[in-house]
Amino acid sequence: xxxxxxxxxxxxxxxxxxxxxxxxxxxxxxxxxxxxxxxxxxxxxxxxxxxxxxxxxxxxxxxxxxxxxxxxxxxxxxxxxxxxxxxxxxxxxxxxxxxxxxxxxxxxxxxxxxxxxxxxxxxxxxxxxxxxxxxxxxxxxxxxxxxxxxxxxxxxxxxxxxxxxxxxxxxxxxxxxxxxxxxxxxxxxxxxxxxxxxxxxxxxxxxxxxxxxxxxxxxxxxxxxxxxxxxxxxxxxxxxxxxxxxxxxxxxxxxxxxxxxxxxxxxxxxxxxxxxx
Amino acid sequence: xxxxxxxxxxxxxxxxxxxxxxxxxxxxxxxxxxxxxxxxxxxxxxxxxxxxxxxxxxxxxxxxxxxxxxxxxxxxxxxxxxxxxxxxxxxxxxxxxxxxxxxxxxxxxxxxxxxxxxxxxxxxxxxxxxxxxxxxxxxxxxxxxxxxxxxxxxxxxxxxxxxxxxxxxxxxxxxxxxxxxxxxxxxxxxxxxxxxxxxxxxxxxxxxxxxxxxxxxxxxxxxxxxxxxxxxxxxxxxxxxxxxxxxxxxxxxxxxxxxxxxxxxxxxxxxxxxxxx
Numbered sequence: 001x002x003x004x005x006x007x008x009x010x011x012x013x014x015x016x017x018x019x020x021x022x023x024x025x026x027x028x029x030x031x032x033x034x035x036x037x038x039x040x041x042x043x044x045x046x047x048x049x050x051x052x053x054x055x056x057x058x059x060x061x062x063x064x065x066x067x068x069x070x071x072x073x074x075x076x077x078x079x080x081x082x083x084x085x086x087x088x089x090x091x092x093x094x095x096x097x098x099x100x101x102x103x104x105x106x107x108x109x110x111x112x113x114x115x116x117x118x119x120x121x122x123x124x125x126x127x128x129x130x131x132x133x134x135x136x137x138x139x140x141x142x143x144x145x146x147x148x149x150x151x152x153x154x155x156x157x158x159x160x161x162x163x164x165x166x167x168x169x170x171x172x173x174x175x176x177x178x179x180x181x182x183x184x185x186x187x188x189x190x191x192x193x194x195x196x197x198x199x200x201x202x203x204x205x206x207x208x209x210x211x212x213x214x215x216x217x218x219x220x221x222x223x224x225x226x227x228x229x230x231x232x233x234x235x236x237x238x239x240x241x242x243x244x245x246x247x248x249x250x251x252x253x254x255x256x257x258x259x260x261x262x263x264x265x266x267x268x269x270x271x272x273x274x275x276x277x
Numbered sequence: 278x279x280x281x282x283x284x285x286x287x288x289x290x291x292x293x294x295x296x297x298x299x300x301x302x303x304x305x306x307x308x309x310x311x312x313x314x315x316x317x318x319x320x321x322x323x324x325x326x327x328x329x330x331x332x333x334x335x336x337x338x339x340x341x342x343x344x345x346x347x348x349x350x351x352x353x354x355x356x357x358x359x360x361x362x363x364x365x366x367x368x369x370x371x372x373x374x375x376x377x378x379x380x381x382x383x384x385x386x387x388x389x390x391x392x393x394x395x396x397x398x399x400x401x402x403x404x405x406x407x408x409x410x411x412x413x414x415x416x417x418x419x420x421x422x423x424x425x426x427x428x429x430x431x432x433x434x435x436x437x438x439x440x441x442x443x444x445x446x447x448x449x450x451x452x453x454x455x456x457x458x459x460x461x462x463x464x465x466x467x468x469x470x471x472x473x474x475x476x477x478x479x480x481x482x483x484x485x486x487x488x489x490x491x492x493x494x495x496x497x498x499x500x501x502x503x504x505x506x507x508x509x510x511x512x513x514x515x516x517x518x519x520x521x522x523x524x525x526x527x528x529x530x531x532x533x534x535x536x537x538x539x540x541x542x543x544x545x546x547x548x549x550x551x552x553x554x
Contacts, residue, residue: 002281011286136441141424141427142424143421146419147418147419149419150417150419150421150493151419151528153493153528155443159443160444161441161447162420162439163438163451164413164427164439164441166432166437166438167433169437170438173480174438204447216427217430218430219430252428
């Protein structure tokens with residue numbers, strides 16, 4: 001640590017396992033004492049609205065001085081961190097509250113989680129609360145959707161199985177996708193996505209089936225079906241729907257984004273289903 | 278950037294996408310010019326040998342001054358970075374070479390990759406070179422093994438499918454694991470791991486089947502089968518083998534480690550198979 005021209009420079013090691021406890025144990029109390037203030041933050045995580053649009057929707061709030069509102073854009077999502085500075089924790093919470101309520105009103109269903117909660121955790125909790133079982137059929141995401149859900153320890157109550165059907169043959173054999181659909185519309189089509197979702201639900205006996213099929217690149221794209229084209233399928237007890245994505249970026253980014261988009265798509269369908277009943 | 282007491286402090290933004298190009302474009306050339314030297318590094322990545330044992334095996338090399346040898350321990354693996362400082366790139370490479378050769382002799386098959394190559398890339402290349410098709414059956418890893426393999430763009434040539442059989446029912450239905458095995462030895466047993474690997478290979482028509490079954494926690498452990506117990510199964514054209522792991526750490530760490538261990542286990546089996554033929 002060094003102080004130069006009234007600025008404090010603090011250098012910490014890079015690995016999060018070393019940095020985070022050092023920050024919490026030493027840096028945070030040091031800064032808190034030095035400033036005489038308490039700083040409290042609340043984070044709202046949003047999907048389905050682009051960064052610039054999201055910022056425009058809350059332009060007056062972003063210019064607020066205390067609490068401050070800081071947007072962070074990540075691959076396909078926007079986080080807003082509301083941070084208040086006050087003499088006590090309670091006072092800081094009171095400053096945050098009205099801004100937090102405004103955000104809830106403005107973004108509604110687009111807020112998928114708060115603070116440390118992850119998207120997969122939000123989805124897993126919805127499934128468990130509704131006692132709905134699920135099965136996953138993946139092509140381009142290659143197991144990432146299933147692996148995300150398995151992050152949540154309680155998921156075994158509702159997750160019956162996952163299938164990564166990379167080849168057409170596996171799509172037919174494991175999921176009963178029809179040869180005609182594959183021939184007529186191709187493996188990357190909304191028709192195939194829906195049949196995959198329905199197929200994995202029915203063969204596993206789950207209430208819900210979800211699916212991805214797309215072209216993650218770098219090769220395999222055509223002018224009609226370019227790299228980044230991904231179809232998501234959702235099947236919930238006989239109800240079927242799909243979503244088309246046109247993503248950009250490298251293979252890893254396309255797969256990560258498709259994984260998130262499917263989980264968010266399912267989250268919205270589950271909330272709509274809950275409201276509907 | 279500031280200089281205090283002959284030391285240079287450089288502060289960079291945290292996000293790798295910002296930090297890395299800034300470092301490469303500004304910091305590295307600045308430091309290079311300031312020092313008048315070229316710095317060249319070579320990294321060797323090792324699995325299957327613990328950090329302290331690995332360090333003991335190369336104790337004389339670790340004390341070397343130019344090139345320096347720095348060990349980095351990560352979840353289940355050790356990386357050694359050999360770094361030479363010289364007036365030219367060529368001179369630096371010549372300093373690295375004999376140390377690099379010593380490492381190759383000492384660690385042999387335990388070196389899974391060099392520099393930027395990943396474990397899944399090393400495994401995928403072996404499969405493609407040997408033209409061996411593969412299918413994956415996962416329980417506790419929940420799709421991570423398959424997702425890792427799909428990171429490699431060329432994998433569609435050899436990866437036929439993946440199955441995440443979380444429930445016993447799915448293990449029987451999708452993989453033909455026998456009810457007797459599940460009853461007698463349990464889902465977390467080497468017998469089940471082998472049947473899963475064989476089952477996924479046979480039902481998909483792949484040359485190779487690999488599997489994981491284990492207890493990732495935090496709950497589900499017993500005194501006989503504690504959290505962290507994982508069995509890996511490998512089936513290669515009729516040949517069957519397994520490995521038992523006793524892992525520590527949280528759910529995420531156990532699953533990540535099991536994923537790596539299975540890929541490394543397969544890598545070794547593939548190399549042995551190649552030597553044998």
